[in-house]
Amino acid sequence: MREITYAQAINEAMSEEMRREKNLIFMGEDIGLYGGAFGVSKGMFEEFGPERILDTPITELAITGCAAGASMTGLRTIVEIMFSDFMTLAMEQLANQAAKNRFQFGGQGSVPMVLRAPGGSGTGAAAQHSQSLEAWVAHVPGLKVVIPSTPADAKGLLKASIRDDNPVVFLEQKLLYRVKGEVPDLDEDFIIPLGKADIKREGKDVTIITYGRMVQRCIKVAEEFAKDGVEIEVVDIRTLVPLDKETLISSAKKTGKVLVVHEACQTGGFGGELVSVVVESDAFFYLDAPVKRLGGLDVPIPYNPGLEALVVPTEEKITAAIKDLL
């Protein structure tokens, strides 16, 4: 199978869907000729033209509401928010309007839009350009939330998100944009349905439930433990909403030991929800140890590279947490 980057996979997903669906438009800041702040949309302006690839002013609230309005009336839309931190500027339209309209209008209309935004630390961009805000959006009924960890997942999940009739918040991982991985050949039907977790590494001794950038890190730690005969199962949830509870629960039953890992601040993070899914299920009776949770420190992301690397779960911290469980 061919290898492409995570950014190319996202570009392919959007381009294939735009070729297939003439009513699909894409808007955002500097996504046209410039190709997007992270180069994700390179070449799309040339192929689809200014009527479908819309460069916007710096106006996140209006872009998001504009996409919601266009989607409510018959178009399908993709919005790129340059950094997921700037969802704060768009939150009113996302959480009060796009998410709630169908419900509060008694089922009239739907809002088929995808809001794409990169999150995560590690680029030296400090506190306002590095957050992982998935818990905020996962808390709003009406939104779906996706965080892919590989190029293949990014492509298949984005195509599914674009075809979904609901507003989907698609949180990309900045540090994964240049990472390569195997992706099936150009294919209109390469779709990964939302709501299906993926066991990225099988194991029988410990389960790590994680998502996004932390997936590769957890696999690396698991490979180290394998040298000592400890087999760790790494479950990538891929979509936070809807959440594939069954896969989490059955893995927890199999191993009896569970660690939840995410980059976002621990307090109020989505990890608490993942822990609850396990301990509220009958997997509780299979547990050999208390479920552990490892999130980022409860601090804004700092600038200094040494500090920045240490405020999110490191390989060392994940290793120590696994040892505690064993």
Add this chain to the structure above:
Amino acid sequence: MKLSKEIHKELYLKMNQTREFEETAARLFVEGKVHGTAHFCIGEEATGVGVCSALEVEDYILQTHRGHNQGIGKNMDINKMMAEFRGKATGYCKGKGGCMHIADFSVGSLGANGVVGGGLPIATGAALKQKYNKEKNITVCFFGDGASNEGAFHESLNLASVWKLPVLFVCTNNLYGMSTPVSKSMNIEDISIRAASYGIKGIALDGNDVVNIYEETLKAKEYILENGPMLMVLNTYRWMGHSKSDAQIYRTKDEVKEWKEKCPIKQHKKFILENKIMTEDELVAIGKQAVEDIEKAVEFAENSPEPRIEDIFDDVYA
């Protein structure tokens, strides 16, 4: 422009229906039949009725929380409006939205909004779709004087201007944002001058003159399809408090009285009689019809079932 008798009939009936709807709604509160709140537009009937009656079904509107006049203007079903106000399963939102969220996509209403300024960005999107499909229709976005201080107002007018989107931004200036007078929330008297900041046309009209509002909306639509968005400010007055729980200690009885003299329904009646468009008897008959329409709506709502908790997850997702 000389409006036909039919148009005058329509405007007069819709304004009377709105007035009757709201006075009845206020009474239902007193009778303890309504849970929640409502925001009345008594005194502002000409704004929504005048603008919306000049539109086609394919023109969209975004309504405000104070928008019964807009809904009735756009030919929404009064029975379903009343049922929603009562929280019944037969209401526009199946009892899940209340009158702050009434919507009827089939007549082009993309919904009322509980957030001040919330409809403005959505309006740009509906208009973008109209432009994308090369439709000959526009999107009308209602909002109040208060919303014109929100970021959503500035972002939406700017975006609509740079993309030349077919939006008529209608600011209903009723002089108060809840209790705060316009004079304390902005340093200008004429809100329409804000249009200049975005390089678009802005006009200010008497918000109680339904005939003029109707005519100016027709002209605005033509202008917008040719030139892009426009801001129309309708200066009017809110007779009632902000919501049902407002004791109105922030304004004088004289001020309210003065504005009641400028009643939009009385003004229209005077115009019709002076120009011999209809007789006094004809107008009385229209008034009677409005009362009957609302009585029927109240009965429909009263006899409608409550929504069931079993259906609560319906429509959270498509």
